[in-house]
């Protein structure tokens with residue numbers, strides 16, 4: 001074993017033996033130190049047990065930082081509040097992918113590159129005919145994104161940096177087209193082809209809302225709100241879907257397959273599906289008078305009911321995105337002249353929960369999804385489109401994380417171990433003897 005400086009190490013000793021391991025303490029630029037357990041099995045013959053990986057850093061990353069206790073979220077070091085106020089989604093996409101804010105020339109090249117990839121291959125269009133009319137748009141997203149690898153066979157060359165970059169451009173550029181078409185199909189309207197004279201957010205709104213017989217009227221309030229919502233959802237460190245993308249990517253799978261696996265993981269109500277679930281919950285509660293009964297149900301261990309839009313694996317304080325989302329919610333509803341009783345209900349629910357010992361003692365605060373559904377509803381999106389919008393924005397984060405992973409010299413196939421609690425070895429019993 002290396003000679004060690006004990007100040008930089010934690011010592012783990014096996015009880016009843018004189019064997020111990022020196023776990024090197026690694027320091028990042030921000031955040032707590034991390035004990036390096038890579039040699040634990042060879043030094044002590046044991047693994048660690050960490051269901052849900054809440055105590056495990058699965059990789060080194062320079063992209064996003066969260067301080068869950070302080071309610072801080074940084075993209076490449078920049079606070080989310082500043083980016084939400086001053087930046088645009090495409091600029092944030094550049095920042096996440098390349099690590100720095102672009103100069104105007106770099107931004108011009110990037111946005112032109114993205115814009116040139118917004119169309120889908122005409123044959124991809126035919127996939128839609130295979131989906132049932134009532135298919136959930138997340139099912140469509142999963143299927144179509146995964147199938148894109150069939151159209152770009154060169155994307156399997158993941159060791160070629162230029163191929164990786166082109167795949168990233170294709171994904172960021174085409175995901176709004178796929179998302180909007182998933183909606184158009186569900187309402188039986190013609191697909192609208194992308195318009196490269198519009199901004200990223202406006203082009204998406206155009207493909208969602210325009211119809212061929214009418215001229216399209218831009219709406220700057222909706223455009224800014226859409227852009228902001230996408231900035232807030234662009235990346236979020238090693239969450240379930242991002243970790244899924246990295247795990248799939250660690251096998252050498254092509255980027256389209258990896259992003260499709262991220263979309264699948266995002267779909268669940270504990271993750272990206274929560275925005276849809278919040279609105280359903282508010283509609284089910286229906287009236288302020290029913291809040292106490294609902295809260296009692298949430299607190300009842302046997303009910304399995306959760307206060308959707310509350311709680312987070314990492315934030316044990318206000319999710320900073322929720323604060324921005326709440327403010328934006330007021331602004332957007334005010335500017336659009338929408339009066340939604342669900343907003344009043346949400347405010348009342350939040351007030352009650354923030355003063356209730358059950359939520360206070362567990363440090364359960366509103367997360368990004370508590371208010372996003374109300375804004376998206378006011379913007380005219382049907383509930384089933386909420387999670388696809390999240391996926392559309394997160395594609396940028398996923399592909400940036402995937403690129404970082406491929407370039408990481410420490411990268412190896414993701415392969416967690418287990419604590420086996422099944423039957424010990426036993427002999428096969430013939431059927432007649434069972």
Ligand code: CMC
Nearest residue numbers: 269270271272274306307308309310311312313362367368
């Ligand atoms: N309502 C009621 N109780 C809750 C909630 C909630 N929303 N969230 C956590 N708890 C309780 C949980 O039952 C547990 O109680 P106890 O200690 O008595 O067993 C305690 O709080 C700790 O919760 P946990 O399940 O260990 O926390 P976790 O880190 O595993 O789960 C979570 C995090 C986000 C899955 C969970 O808080 C949750 O299901 N929230 C509702 C769904 C939601 O809003 N998800 C969106 C997350 S933000 C967007 C995104 O990143 O996708």
